[in-house]
Amino acid sequence: MTDTRTSRRLSRTVSAPAALPPVGLAGLDPEWSQLVEVAESNSTGELRHGWHLLDNGPQLDALGVIAVGTILCVHGNPTWSYLWRSLLSSATDAAASGAPAWRVIAVDQLDMGFSERTGGFRPLARRVQDLGDLTDALDLAGPVITLGHDWGGVVSLGWAVDHPELLAGVMLLNTAVHQCAGVPIPAPLRLALGRGILGPATVATPAFLATTLALAHPSLSNEVKRGYRAPYLTSARRGGIGGFVADIPVALSHESRPELDRIAEGARALTVPTLLLWGPRDPIFSDRYLDDLVERMPHAQVHRFEGAGHLLAEDADYAAAALLWLGDAVSGSEAASSAAPLSLVELAETARGGSQAAWEVAGTHPLWYYLDELQCSDEIALVDMQPAAPRTVSWRLLSRRVRQIAAGLVFIGVKPGDRVSLLVPPSADLTAVLYACVRIGAIVVVADAGLGLPGLTRAVRGARPDCVIGAAPGLMAARALGWPGRKISTARFPAPMAALLSIEHTLAELTRLGQARLDAGDALPTEPAPTDAAAVLFTSGSTGPAKGVVYTHGQLSAVSNALFLQYGVGVGTGLVAGFAPFALLGPALGARSVTPDMDVTAPKTLTATAVAAAVAAIDATVVFLSPAALVNVVATAGALTPTDHAALAGVQRFLSAGAPISESLLTQAAALMPQATAHTPYGMTEGLLMADITLEGIRAAAASVSMPCRTDAAAHDDELAPSAASKPETVVPASSTSGDGETAPIAMPTATTVNPAGGVCVGASTQTTRIRISALDASGASVGELSEQPDVTGEIVVSAPHVKDHYDRLWLTERASRRGAVPGERWHRTGDVGHLDSAGRLWVEGRMPHVIVTADGVVTPVGPEQRIETLPDVARAAFIGVGPVGTQQQVAVIETVPPASRMHRASVPLAAAVRSAVGSPVAAVLVVPGLPTDIRHNSKIDRSRLSRWATGILSGGRWVKP
Numbered sequence: 001m002t003d004t005r006t007s008r009r010l011s012r013t014v015s016a017p018a019a020l021p022p023v024g025l026a027g028l029d030p031e032w033s034q035l036v037e038v039a040e041s042n043s044t045g046e047l048r049h050g051w052h053l054l055d056n057g058p059q060l061d062a063l064g065v066i067a068v069g070t071i072l073c074v075h076g077n078p079t080w081s082y083l084w085r086s087l088l089s090s091a092t093d094a095a096a097s098g099a100p101a102w103r104v105i106a107v108d109q110l111d112m113g114f115s116e117r118t119g120g121f122r123p124l125a126r127r128v129q130d131l132g133d134l135t136d137a138l139d140l141a142g143p144v145i146t147l148g149h150d151w152g153g154v155v156s157l158g159w160a161v162d163h164p165e166l167l168a169g170v171m172l173l174n175t176a177v178h179q180c181a182g183v184p185i186p187a188p189l190r191l192a193l194g195r196g197i198l199g200p201a202t203v204a205t206p207a208f209l210a211t212t213l214a215l216a217h218p219s220l221s222n223e224v225k226r227g228y229r230a231p232y233l234t235s236a237r238r239g240g241i242g243g244f245v246a247d248i249p250v251a252l253s254h255e256s257r258p259e260l261d262r263i264a265e266g267a268r269a270l271t272v273p274t275l276l277l278w279g280p281r282d283p284i285f286s287d288r289y290l291d292d293l294v295e296r297m298p299h300a301q302v303h304r305f306e307g308a309g310h311l312l313a314e315d316a317d318y319a320a321a322a323l324l325w326l327g328d329a330v331s332g333s334e335a336a337s338s339a340a341p342l343s344l345v346e347l348a349e350t351a352r353g354g355s356q357a358a359w360e361v362a363g364t365h366p367l368w369y370y371l372d373e374l375q376c377s378d379e380i381a382l383v384d385m386q387p388a389a390p391r392t393v394s395w396r397l398l399s400r401r402v403r404q405i406a407a408g409l410v411f412i413g414v415k416p417g418d419r420v421s422l423l424v425p426p427s428a429d430l431t432a433v434l435y436a437c438v439r440i441g442a443i444v445v446v447a448d449a450g451l452g453l454p455g456l457t458r459a460v461r462g463a464r465p466d467c468v469i470g471a472a473p474g475l476m477a478a479r480a481l482g483w484p485g486r487k488i489s490t491a492r493f494p495a496p497m498a499a500l501l502s503i504e505h506t507l508a509e510l511t512r513l514g515q516a517r518l519d520a521g522d523a524l525p526t527e528p529a530p531t532d533a534a535a536v537l538f539t540s541g542s543t544g545p546a547k548g549v550v551y552t553h554g555q556l557s558a559v560s561n562a563l564f565l566q567y568g569v570g571v572g573t574g575l576v577a578g579f580a581p582f583a584l585l586g587p588a589l590g591a592r593s594v595t596p597d598m599d600v601t602a603p604k605t606l607t608a609t610a611v612a613a614a615v616a617a618i619d620a621t622v623v624f625l626s627p628a629a630l631v632n633v634v635a636t637a638g639a640l641t642p643t644d645h646a647a648l649a650g651v652q653r654f655l656s657a658g659a660p661i662s663e664s665l666l667t668q669a670a671a672l673m674p675q676a677t678a679h680t681p682y683g684m685t686e687g688l689l690m691a692d693i694t695l696e697g698i699r700a701a702a703a704s705v706s707m708p709c710r711t712d713a714a715a716h717d718d719e720l721a722p723s724a725a726s727k728p729e730t731v732v733p734a735s736s737t738s739g740d741g742e743t744a745p746i747a748m749p750t751a752t753t754v755n756p757a758g759g760v761c762v763g764a765s766t767q768t769t770r771i772r773i774s775a776l777d778a779s780g781a782s783v784g785e786l787s788e789q790p791d792v793t794g795e796i797v798v799s800a801p802h803v804k805d806h807y808d809r810l811w812l813t814e815r816a817s818r819r820g821a822v823p824g825e826r827w828h829r830t831g832d833v834g835h836l837d838s839a840g841r842l843w844v845e846g847r848m849p850h851v852i853v854t855a856d857g858v859v860t861p862v863g864p865e866q867r868i869e870t871l872p873d874v875a876r877a878a879f880i881g882v883g884p885v886g887t888q889q890q891v892a893v894i895e896t897v898p899p900a901s902r903m904h905r906a907s908v909p910l911a912a913a914v915r916s917a918v919g920s921p922v923a924a925v926l927v928v929p930g931l932p933t934d935i936r937h938n939s940k941i942d943r944s945r946l947s948r949w950a951t952g953i954l955s956g957g958r959w960v961k962p
Contacts, residue, residue, distance in 0.1 A: 014236040015119035018050030018108075025230055026223035027085045032056055032106075033114075038137040041129055051134055052114035054081045054106040056092045063092075065101040069143040069168060071322075072159070073106035074131065076150020076175070077244035078202075078209045080113025081106035082227050083149060083313050090319040100327060102145075107134060109155070111240030113231045122240075123247050124151075124256040128158035128263070135159070135166075143168030145326065149313065150175055150285070151244055154263060161266035169273040169329065170297075171322055173312045174282045176289040177296070178264040185250055186284045193245060202242035204235050215310040217281060224314070267296045274300035275325045275811070277318050279308030280462060288484070290809075291464050301325070303811040304462060306545040321812055328815075358529045364557040366527060367534070368402065368439050370571070370590040375399035381587060383617045384428050385597040385610070390617050393428045398435075398587065405436035406524055407517045408510030414467060416441030416525060419536070421465035421485060423474025426583050426595040429490050429507060433469055434584055438535070438553065441528040442467075447538035451546055457481050459538045459546050463808065475501045530554030536808050539685040540940075548808030549685045558768070558802035560588040562689045565767045567622060567653055567679070574620035578606055578629045579658055592618045603629035607636040608672065612644035621652040623673065627661040634668045651676040657683070663698050670695055682762035682842070686804040686817070686828055691771065691842050693763025701761035701841060758863015759834055759843035769800040771842055772827070773835060774819065779886065780853040786819065786827065788836060793860060795848055796832045803828045833860050850943040852881035852888050859890060859920070861943060867917040873897055873910055878931055880947040882923065882954060889923035891950050893931065893962070900927045903959045924954060932962050 020033050032054040040047040060067055071091070073084040084106035095101035108115040110122060110130055122130065135144075144166045148156030153175025160167050179185060185193075188211065202208040209232055213225055220228075232238045249257040274297050278290050287304075294300060308315035359365055374381070374395035381398040384391035414420065420442045424430040437444045447459035456477070460468075465485040468478055475489055479501045488510065489503045505513075528534065534553040538546045551559075563569045563585065571590035577583035578596055586593025596614040598606040606629040615623065625633060640648075651673040656666065657680050670678040678695035693701070765771045775784025775794040782795030797819050803826060807814040819827040833851055834844040845860035852859040861879040868877035875895040881888035892914050894906065906914065906925035915922045932942045949962035 014117055014239065016117035016237070018052050018116045019114050020052065021082075021114050021230060025082065025227040026221070027089070028054075028082060028227060029085075029089070031059060032088055036134065036137060038130075038133050041133050049110055049118060049130075050116040051110070052081070052108045053134075054084065054088055055103070056088050057103045057105070059092050060095055060101050060103060063096055063101075065095050067095075067103040068100045069145060069326075070103045070105060070140060071145045071147055071171075071326075072135070072140070072156065073104060074146070074148040074152035074156040074159075075106070075109065075112070076148070076152040077112070078212055078232065078238075078241040079150070079228060080231050081108050082113070082230075084147075085227075086313070086317075087147075087319040087322060090323060094323055099323075102323070102326060105138070105140075107131070108231075109152070109240070111243060117237065117239065121243055121246070123259070124154065124158070124249070124263075125259040127155050128162065128259065131155055131159045132162060135163070140166065142166035145169040145171060147171040147173075147322065148175060149173040150310075151247075153177070154260065157267055158259070158263045160270060160272075161263055167270070167272055169275070169326075170270060170300075171275045171277070171325070172293065173277050173318060174279055174285040174289075174310055176285050176292070177260065177267055178289075178292050179249065179260070185248065186286070188284055189245065189248055193248065193250065198242055198245060202245050203238045206232060206238070208241055208245070209238070212310070215283070216314045217279075217307060217309050217311075220311075220314060264296065267293075270297060271299065273325075273329055275322070276300050276302045277312060277316075277321055278302065278304045278809075279310060279312040279315055280304050280458075281307065281309035282312075284310055287461060287464055301811040302809040303813070304809045306458065306462075324812070324815070358531070364530075364554065364561050366553060367556055367560070367588040368435055370587060371395070371399040371402055371435060374590070380592045380618055382428055382431060382583075382592060383594040383614075385594060385614055385617065387597060391428060392617075398428070398432060401432045401511065402435045402439060403518065403524065404511045404514035405432055405507065406439045406514065407522060408505075408512075408514030409436060409442065409467075410440055410522075410525060411513050411517050412505060412510070414440065414442050416528065417443065417533070418466040419443045419445050419463060419485075420467045420469060421445040421447070421460055421463065421483075423460075423468060423470030423478070424490055425471060426577075431584060431587060433507070435587060438528070438556075440525050441532060443533050443536060445536045445538075445548075447546065451538065451540070453477065453481070455546050457483065459548065460484075463536050463538075463548055469507070475503065528553050530557070533805070537685055547685075547810060547813060549804045550806050550808050552805050555802055555805060557588070558800070559688050560585050562766055562768045562800070562802050564589060566681075566689060566692060567655070569622055573622055574615075574618040576611065576614045576618070576620045576623040576625075578603070578611070578623075578625040582624045591622075594618050594620065598629070604632045605629075606632055608633045608640050609636065609644055612640060612647045615651060616643075616647040619650065621650065622655070623651050623653075623676070624655045624657075625669075626658045627656055627665070630656050630661065630665060630669050633672070634665060637668075637672055640672070645672075648673045649675055653677050653679060655679045655681060657681045663695070663702070666695050666698070680762070681766075682844070684830060686830075687769075687798055687800055687802060689766050689802070690769050690798050690800065690830075691762045691765050693761060693841070697763055697841075698761060701837075701843075704837075704839075758860065758866060759845040760862055760866075761837075762842050762844055764840050764842070765798075766800075768802065769798060771836070772797045772799075774829075776833070776851070776858050778853075778858065780848075780851040780858050782829070782833075782848065788840075790836050790838045793833065793835045793845060793858075796830045796834050796842065796844070797827050798830060799825055799827045847943070850880070850947075852879070852890055853885045854881070854890065854921075855887050856920075864890070864892070864918045864920075867919070868892055868894065868914050871910075871913055871917060873913070875899070876931055876941070877914075878941045878943055878946050879918075880943050880950060882947060882951050890918070890921060891947075891954070892918070892922055892925045893946050893950060894925065894927055895929070895931055896927055900929050903928050903961070924950070926950060926953065928962055 018035050023030055034053055034055050036051045037048050038051055075083045088104045091102045091104045110118055145168055146156040146160045153172045154177055160170055247256050249260050280287055305316040377395040379395055381395040382393050420437045422444055434444055445463045445465050447456055460483045468485040469488040471490045487503045488505045490507045492506050530553050532553055533550055534556050535551045536548040538548055569589050569591050573591040575586050575591045575593040577593055583593050583595045594614045594617050596606055596610040603626045611633055654673050654676040666678055679692055681689050682691040683689045772786035773792055773794040774782040774786055774797055775792050777783050784794055786797055817829050819829050831848050832844050833846050833848050846862045850861050864879040865877045868874055873896055875897045878893045880891050882891050883889050904927050906927050911925040914925045932945050933940055946962055
């Protein structure tokens with residue numbers, strides 16, 4: 001590394017006065033620029049420096065508005081106040097429209113941007129004092145909100161710590177206030193600090209600046225790059241860039257280390273509202289620096305913009321987020337929108353007097369309740385359907401193993417609130433580890449392999465687990481992709497492999513350690529309270545990046561209570577769970593449970609004989625299977641033996657949800673379990689059971705609209721919704737040409753087969769759930785008051801004790817997902833669109849992002865898709881919008897029967913039949929061999945992807961695969 005003395009020499013600037021930026025820089029209003037002379041504090045004589053800053057104050061004065069406060073923006077290295085141009089513009093526009101007016105002052109630090117080149121080296125403490133000198137010269141009064149990025153984040157926090165009388169809030173983009181001793185600084189900065197590198201990389205050439213600008217996602221335009229380069233066109237003007245890099249306190253002996261430590265510790269005392277906006281793709285300030293900030297300011301609200309990186313101000317609309325947050329703070333609506341329900345407040349207060357009292361107030365019991373109640377029982381708790389032979393685990397053994405692992409985790413340092421990522425396939429091991437974690441107050445992180453490796457990587461890194469407990473595949477992926485957390489394996493590895501995978505302990509070792517501690521009389525930690533966080537469950541990512549959904553202990557217990565009330569799953573129930581979350585809930589319900597022999601990452605591997613074997617293993621009365629698994633179960637039913645049929649005949653309730661499923665497939669599956677009532681629950685990761693309908697209910701709903709009613713709500717990211725795995729029976733044939741040019745029958749729907757409202761009936765709300773509709777306006781936005789009025793299409797909004805607590809580090813997403821109704825209640829916007837009928841049944845018409853806004857009005861996709869799928873030549877359909885919102889054109893994308901071998905426009909007769917079935921203008925009918933679906937469920941059609949694809953095709957692009 002370059003020594004400090006050499007760094008100071010290389011980074012000295014050539015003296016030059018402050019100046020105004022050139023006119024014509026993209027997005028920069030010349031009226032914002034000001035030059036200010038500022039006296040330097042603690043200087044001998046009257047040393048003064050010229051500053052350049054951007055200030056919208058004069059424009060606010062011209063508007064005749066009074067600012068409610070000032071946002072003090074501090075850039076980092078190697079940017080300048082140009083970084084904040086969108087905030088200045090947005091704040092000024094907001095004030096002109098009548099919103100609260102915020103004065104925005106964005107400074108150019110000395111030796112940077114268009115401020116004075118002082119000719120000297122300015123360490124961190126001096127820069128903090130410089131900013132104070134400037135605000136004194138401006139006679140800045142409170143309230144002040146600081147906003148900083150990169151090393152400007154540290155400088156702005158230093159000012160915040162030193163000016164508590166003016167400070168009203170803190171906002172930060174990617175930055176760092178602490179560097180752990182022994183932990184290397186980020187690689188790009190190590191490289192820049194290398195001996196013989198600092199001067200050439202940062203001052204003599206624009207390499208450091210160019211590298212920083214290349215970190216934008218997507219790439220910056222040439223005009224914006226020109227704006228960032230404008231102050232740094234010559235080496236004489238780049239000394240400050242080198243100075244900032246030289247001032248990174250790598251060593252404890254660095255002159256800026258004490259000041260950095262002072263600011264880092266001072267941040268702990270800041271109790272003002274705080275917002276952290278973060279780009280996780282930052283190779284410099286990674287999520288470990290975000291973790292540090294959250295630990296110092298636990299009250300901070302956090303939003304990670306997936307896909308954004310170091311230049312977050314260019315990658316995401318941070319200005320809108322900042323003004324939204326400030327608007328909440330001024331109006332007080334943030335406090336109202338984030339307020340816990342009255343019952344949760346009561347729980348939190350009760351929890352201070354003991355968790356048992358809190359659980360009594362909650363009206364439920366902890367997830368581990370039956371493990372304590374049945375700890376002496378030799379009855380079956382769960383069965384592992386392993387290929388060699390089933391492994392049966394009693395309640396006695398499961399309860400003992402949970403206590404042993406819990407004690408072992410405590411012994412190795414796992415604390416309440418620590419996050420533990422579980423990369424273990426559904427098994428007895430997974431169940432024991434999960435309940436051990438929740439018992440000691442650790443927060444389990446569950447992201448299944450169905451996300452795919454990239455999605456799983458984003459999820460695990462975003463959750464920042466303290467520990468990872470995994471089987472071989474998960475640990476190998478963790479090693480290869482650099483997932484964080486201490487590593488614990490479910491099996492023993494040879495020493496070289498264990499070292500390669502950084503494995504510290506095995507599950508067997510934890511069990512032995514835990515038993516030793518229990519034998520020594522050590523007690524487990526105090527039980528978590530209902531309001532404590534229990535789990536982070538990731539959505540499927542089928543409608544965007546997977547989101548971490550945080551549940552408290554009370555909310556997870558409410559999930560088990562909802563299952564008990566709706567389906568009677570409880571003590572004595574045998575539960576076959578082809579969907580992992582329900583297998584994990586078995587012990588919480590007191591039910592014996594089994595996961596069939598299958599590859600959980602590929603649901604279609606499940607066979608009918610495997611289901612029958614699982615049913616027989618525990619005398620199951622309830623079976624839960626995913627739609628993707630159900631397809632293969634029906635397809636392999638011919639292999640069932642009389643013994644298998646006898647076992648399946650004992651099933652009383654059959655559930656299938658998680659993705660779309662057709663009425664005909666459900667009928668075929670129900671025929672395999674003739675004594676069972678078939679159900680399709682509707683829900684999502686954010687609320688696992690919202691509504692329910694039986695097969696008979698589906699038929700009754702279909703009869704009420706004279707149309708085959710498919711349960712194909714392509715709803716939330718992870719909904720327990722029903723859709724298309726097979727085709728409904730069709731109607732009157734006609735003759736035409738099929739999509740591949742062959743003569744084939746075409747069905748023309750009659751008036752009696754069309755459901756005017758469209759949608760999928762998912763039944764009535766469950767016993768603990770309330771469902772309301774927020775009507776759509778002409779632009780497709782859900783703005784209507786929450787209502788139970790029938791036949792009004794809008795966004796589906798739900799409330800229940802078992803709705804999630806919040807999204808993990810996604811403040812904007814969480815804020816958008818909440819809907820006020822009655823003070824003290826929590827209402828979740830599902831993102832699904834639909835309506836209630838006069839019988840109180842819910843019909844799902846699609847997803848909010850897939851609503852088509854034409855010049856003639858709003859169209860929801862599921863109804864047209866249903867009508868298209870009544871045609872015998874159509875296997876599946878997607879109905880999408882192409883073009884600008886408000887004038888979108890309707891486009892149908894279909895799979896044909898038989899499947900097409902290539903992508904093409906539909907034949908004229910087929911296109912005519914589709915248009916007739918839809919009953920409204922359809923701009924194009926496109927045929928594909930297969931519609932793209934999500935990874936986890938393999939059946940939810942990706943309409944957003946299809947819309948982008950069709951836009952390219954209809955614009956003259958190549959016929960590539962969607």
